[in-house]
Amino acid sequence: MPVSTSTPSSPLPDSTEPEEAPTAKTAPAEPAEEAARTAKTAGRGPAEGAGDAGDADEAAGDVDEAAGEATGSAVEPAGEAAGAGAAATRPAGEAADAPGDTAKAATDADPAPATGDAAEAQEATGDAAEAKEPAGEAVGEAVTRPAEDAPEVAPQDAAGDASEDAADTPGAAGVVAEVRWWRWRSRHPRAARVVWWTVTVLAFGLVLGALLLPNRISGLQVNRFTRLPVEAIIGAALLLVLPRRPRTVVAVLGGVLLGALTVLNVLDMEFTEYLGRDFDLVLDWGLLDDAQSYVADSMGRATAVGAAVGLVLLVVLLSALMALATVRIGNLMARDTRRATRATLIAATAWVTCSVVGLQIADMPVASHRSADTLVKKARQVRQTIKDEATFGKEVRHDTFGATPADQLVPDLRGKDMIFTFIESYGRSAIEDPVMAPGVDRTLGTSTQALAKAGFHAKSGWLTSATYGGSSWLGHSSTLSGLWVDNQQRYRSVMASDHLSLTKAFKKTGAWDTVGVMPGIQKGWPEAKYYGLEKVYNAFEMGYQGPKFSWSTMPDQYALEAFQRLEHGRTDRDKPLMSEIILTSSHQPWAPIPKMVDWDSLGDGSVFEGIEKDGRKASDVIADGAASKEEYGKSIQYSVTALTQWLERYGTDDTVLVVLGDHQPIARVSGDNASRDVPISLVAKDPKVLDKIAGWNWTDGLRPAHNAPVWKMSAFRDKFLTAYGSTPHPTG
Structure with a gap:
């Protein structure tokens, strides 16, 4: 018997009305069918009227991806996760037991979303298909839809029970968090939209700030941050062509690299301020201990220890925030690749044009490649330091008055x-x-x-x-x-x-x-x-x-x-x-x-x-x-x-x-x-x-x-x- 794939008017995954249970046990929906149903959920509901389609799209994609990745091949009792309290469990592997029903279910499925929602539905469906993890999708089914043979319950109660039972499943904590976040943003759409835009702007600001940050205190001026970094354009192009998982890995590594680059720029600032030169990646790590001793002698041991611990935590936090920022930007680009590609091409064209004509704002070139220059300079410094050891050894051996x-x-x-x-x-x-x-x-x-x-x-x-x-x-x-x-x-x-x-x-x-x-x-x-x-x-x-x-x-x-x-x-x-x-x-x-x-x-x-x-x-x-x-x-x-x-x-x-x-x-x-x-x-x-x-x-x-x-x-x-x-x- 085919299973209905119709979606409710509310975007909440736990508000789906259960179909009246048949006397015979019905085979579960295929992962592809469930992905389509989730895509429709993301594209419909109150979020549309509030102008929050981007938010709904983002949350739908996140829920599907988190559910698929969190569980892998785990076995989920679908009836328990829906709060039905059934004694018997149904393994996720049973999703493939009724090919005939599956085909019929696909035929009976609702038509594609309206034209206005096509992009969001396509993205959600693409994300689900990309995951290709039937077990994970079965868990998603358990969280988003009550079991068909379960007694009918109020939508809010079903969501609460689903969250509680899913929390008992190993690896499902992320799914629960996503559901709770979905529920909050549905109740507070305006606040959710403010949060969404704030976090997005901060993510772009962190990345651009790291790419444009000078390595001199005297360089901390507004005109240094009104430039177009070529590294951002190259990074965007790379994220656009990568599949989801490689994209996430590259985004995380890129964020950590940006964090390290920021730390190096700050070290250069301080070394220039105190020692009149840049930080040496090979030789100067030992001087950090001397710096701590100086602070301890000058301002007390407690101040020195507190400063050291605070700096370590700050470096870790900075790297984590940079990684989160790059991952968020990558996900946003993937959800609308057409617009992201167009924006990247426009930025690349603008950078080349500004570079060729030498356009400047407040005496600073608009086309920037500062971060790339920094990495090249540091690499050259490392090579020079290693080479200098052998060269200086010859100077030491020569002594005008040695004999x-x-x-x-x-x-x-x-x-x-x-x-x-x-x-x-x-x-x-x-x-x-x-x-x-x-x-x-x-x-x-x-x-x-x-x-x-x-x-x-x-x-x-x-x-x-x-x-x-x-x-x-x-x-x-x-x-x-x-x-x-x-x-x-x-x-x-x-x-x-x-x-x-x-x-x-x-x-x-x-x-x-x-x-x-x-x-x-x-x-x-x-x-x-x-x-x-x-x-x-x-x-x-x-x-x-x-x-x-x-x-x-x-x-x-x-x-x-x-x-x-x-x-x-x-x-x-x-x-x-x-x-x-x-x-x-x-x-x-x-x-x-x-x-x-x-x-x-x-x-x-x-x-x-x-x-x-x-x-x-x-x-x-x-x-x-x-x-x-x-x-x-x-x-x-x-x-x-x-x-x-x-x-x-x-x-x-x-x-x-x-x-x-x-x-x-x-x-x-x-x-x-x-x-x-x-x-x-x-x-x-x-x-x-x-x-x-x-x-x-x-x-x-x-x-x-x-x-x-x-x-x-x-x-x-x-x-x-x-x-x-x-x-x-x-x-x-």
């Missing part, structure tokens, strides 16, 4: 106490920026005069740092190794090599004791071997009991006094001393900043308690450009004052000081287009020491002239060794 005998290294400095001091973030901007320069220049002038009264004189120039905004160790190693060390891979290669460092040259002679004063070191530091330092004083070995000043473990004044107490002031020494000192008080976030106290009152550092409490909070400065500039300038003044006062107080006729910056401060302070130059000064009492570098044409005093010579940091080692009598004996 120089000990007695031919720095003979003109024998008997001198040599001090190499790096001041954190001391860059050209501190001396030449109109906001910061007045205070810093005043301090440099005052300090030059005070040193002259004590018998010291200075000459100053510029070095171009291998780093910017951070990664101080790259600046230290470039200066002392004579190699251009501008990334972590190069740094590791140098530290593992026998390439002679400037400080190790003093140890190699056997004529100096060598020490390091490193208040910023709070863990093991194997680099001491490369630098030839016999003893290194870290943050925990100088007796400091005062407060931390944000990232800096102790004020520079205290670190210098500890150096005097522990090493420089010793009277039992039978050799001069070569020292490397890293001053940290001018490290970002430049709040709070220590102040100078009486040298005789330093004690164990407890005297700084009140100064730290009265200082500005890091959270008030770290994101404020104007405040950062102001406090940065003050921190440089403090560090220069502490060092020059120490030299006035404890320097001798044999003291020779080389003081320089390691890098410029971050872009928020130095500016987007600042140079990488840092000042360097050589200070001594013995005029012969300064005469040796007369040919360098450096400026007298601690402040280098604007047009003073500029060298790369990597050039300093060889120039210094040559100036003080070292004889080249190359290796490699």
Whole structure:
């Protein structure tokens, strides 16, 4: 006996009126028949009058697809799912038991939907046919139509029972959710339409935003987002030609890729802001841990952990939202391929036209391929990084002074106490920026005069740092190794090599004791071997009991006094001393900043308690450009004052000081287009020491002239060794 396929006037699948059950058991409808009935349901009902045909179409397609995919080959008791309470179950496989009835049912089926609904019906039928899973369709039948031999029940009760029983079926939770969503949107058509349009617009906005997002903070302007990305056109064309399942897979992968691209662009923004360069996909992952440590030291461990967890969750959420957005767009295109194809062709034509004629909006080309350029650039960067390792290895093996005998290294400095001091973030901007320069220049002038009264004189120039905004160790190693060390891979290669460092040259002679004063070191530091330092004083070995000043473990004044107490002031020494000192008080976030106290009152550092409490909070400065500039300038003044006062107080006729910056401060302070130059000064009492570098044409005093010579940091080692009598004996 044929089964009627007529559909109710309501789009609710649970509102179908059951046919009066015959005495004999009737074979179930074929999947194709059920798909046609579902298609008609999607195309008729109140949704049409409300102008919501697109919504009804979308929900019908989603229900059919979800039902088919959720269950696969599961066996569904159709009578139970309809709330009939029958004891016996009917396997889905029985749908193929009555071919004769099936053929007759197909013949008796209602005619095709009206012309206005043809597209929706065709799409729903196409989706169902594409699934080709009889078992899944049987579950769909159980959810959408009560069993024919079941007692008649109210439509609302049938829907509730169907939802409850279907929830007990493994894999059917998605079907239940779809039914509930269908019921809600049928009761609230206007709200459903608002939700539908909102989600759709957000999906398109997310995708286009990801494709057009710049990788510089300064690029976050409206004109960057008024462009037509070619990647969107290519993606749309690909989704149009794919069947449903491959289309979904490609859409998900595309969404995840867009999420990853967005993360890379944000990393580029932050690395450019803090380090003056893009994020390196091969080398920079380890710096993220350093960034977390910096936040912990500056703003507390709880803040650092919370920020790390929040960022991880944000990345996961972003990838998920991107995937959902691309899947939604793909489904919308598939439901009206004719319109989607036409729109894609129009967009492609517009892109080519704009590209050829060079059309611009607010000085930005309309035709965009930014995301493709980013991927190509990153791929090229990865290749270059891998290639650089082998190339740099050859540079490391070649050393102009690698085989120089000990007695031919720095003979003109024998008997001198040599001090190499790096001041954190001391860059050209501190001396030449109109906001910061007045205070810093005043301090440099005052300090030059005070040193002259004590018998010291200075000459100053510029070095171009291998780093910017951070990664101080790259600046230290470039200066002392004579190699251009501008990334972590190069740094590791140098530290593992026998390439002679400037400080190790003093140890190699056997004529100096060598020490390091490193208040910023709070863990093991194997680099001491490369630098030839016999003893290194870290943050925990100088007796400091005062407060931390944000990232800096102790004020520079205290670190210098500890150096005097522990090493420089010793009277039992039978050799001069070569020292490397890293001053940290001018490290970002430049709040709070220590102040100078009486040298005789330093004690164990407890005297700084009140100064730290009265200082500005890091959270008030770290994101404020104007405040950062102001406090940065003050921190440089403090560090220069502490060092020059120490030299006035404890320097001798044999003291020779080389003081320089390691890098410029971050872009928020130095500016987007600042140079990488840092000042360097050589200070001594013995005029012969300064005469040796007369040919360098450096400026007298601690402040280098604007047009003073500029060298790369990597050039300093060889120039210094040559100036003080070292004889080249190359290796490699």
